[in-house]
Amino acid sequence: MKCTRCKIPAVVALPSHNAAFCKDCYLLFAQRLVERAIKEHQMCDHADRILVAISGGKDSLALSWQLKTLGYDISGLHIDLGIPESSPIARQYSERFCDKYEIPLHVLQMTDLHLSMKEVKKRVKRPICSVCGQVKRYFFNKFAVENQFSVVATGHNLDDETSRLLANVMRWDMDYLHDLGPVMPAKKGFAKKIKPLFRLSEFETANLCFLAGIDYGYAPCPYSSKASFPVYKNLLLDLEDIQPGRKIHFYDGFLKRGRKGFMPMDDEDITVHPCVECGYPTSTGQCGVCRLRSTMS
Amino acid sequence: MHSTQEKRYDYRITVSLEPENQTLVFDRLKTVLQLLNRIGRKPGRVLVIRDGQLLTPDLILAPGDKILVRDVGSKG
Numbered sequence: 001m002k003c004t005r006c007k008i009p010a011v012v013a014l015p016s017h018n019a020a021f022c023k024d025c026y027l028l029f030a031q032r033l034v035e036r037a038i039k040e041h042q043m044c045d046h047a048d049r050i051l052v053a054i055s056g057g058k059d060s061l062a063l064s065w066q067l068k069t070l071g072y073d074i075s076g077l078h079i080d081l082g083i084p085e086s087s088p089i090a091r092q093y094s095e096r097f098c099d100k101y102e103i104p105l106h107v108l109q110m111t112d113l114h115l116s117m118k119e120v121k122k123r124v125k126r127p128i129c130s131v132c133g134q135v136k137r138y139f140f141n142k143f144a145v146e147n148q149f150s151v152v153a154t155g156h157n158l159d160d161e162t163s164r165l166l167a168n169v170m171r172w173d174m175d176y177l178h179d180l181g182p183v184m185p186a187k188k189g190f191a192k193k194i195k196p197l198f199r200l201s202e203f204e205t206a207n208l209c210f211l212a213g214i215d216y217g218y219a220p221c222p223y224s225s226k227a228s229f230p231v232y233k234n235l236l237l238d239l240e241d242i243q244p245g246r247k248i249h250f251y252d253g254f255l256k257r258g259r260k261g262f263m264p265m266d267d268e269d270i271t272v273h274p275c276v277e278c279g280y281p282t283s284t285g286q287c288g289v290c291r292l293r294s295t296m297s
Numbered sequence: 298m299h300s301t302q303e304k305r306y307d308y309r310i311t312v313s314l315e316p317e318n319q320t321l322v323f324d325r326l327k328t329v330l331q332l333l334n335r336i337g338r339k340p341g342r343v344l345v346i347r348d349g350q351l352l353t354p355d356l357i358l359a360p361g362d363k364i365l366v367r368d369v370g371s372k373g
Contacts, residue, residue: 013355015341016341207344237342
């Protein structure tokens, strides 16, 4: 198999793009997908201070590497979730990576805040993945707002986005569907959020890491076995095998033609107030994380 | 005294699976795609690595190759 661009032997085959690439052309291809996502959706510019959510996995490290390579002003925030089986490994990968590429890294340790997921799991009846996601979103946003970052960037890839879209379609969840997309504008105490890797599949970010020499961790979260998104992810991967390119068409089509159908019918907007405890925007008196803290104390 | 046994070259293909940390050995495998079929994996879901280089599914394997197959799926 030859590289589609320069005709030397290829190292990555991408049926969804009807292409194959050698190392250098693949790195250029991946860079252009990120540049296209940023430009098409006006995600950020070089004046922005960008906070990257760094977990230590391939997506967040590929994203940080690519944004740094493109000259953006980035800093990382790693949330140490306090899960004994996986958190120390994830933290090590994050610290080693940021050290190597000279990216400032901030670390928030959930154990210090009495919110380690090991303890939360024992005390809370809701699915742990849902609570963990809520805690991470809270601290990424809070840290960004309090430290004057204009944008929070996350490493969500095409598989994450399409599986989430399919899951919400299967439930016809109108609220989630109208909010779904690669950019969430800043509003009412929430920082702007962007997903510059949304055009790259998991396979493509893994190839990017390998070819860029990025050493990433793959210690799986021991609590994630009951998460529902992998079911949808695997369904879409099977579909992609039969119809290469289906995932990006599904997502692009939703953004261009589908999403507007899920916009709220009336002008009614959920009223958001600062949380009475911490000031974080919430639709109730006390935000979800402060309620969790009360449960934990 | 001379040994009648000559040093044997290992013509088998050794495949290491990540993250399972499992090693499999195959006598005959022609291509990367054939290898993936034998281990029940699909091309767009794993990286296939030989001597620190990525391999495309059409690539022909050689006797004695040591192959690493790394799953790319996030596990939370």
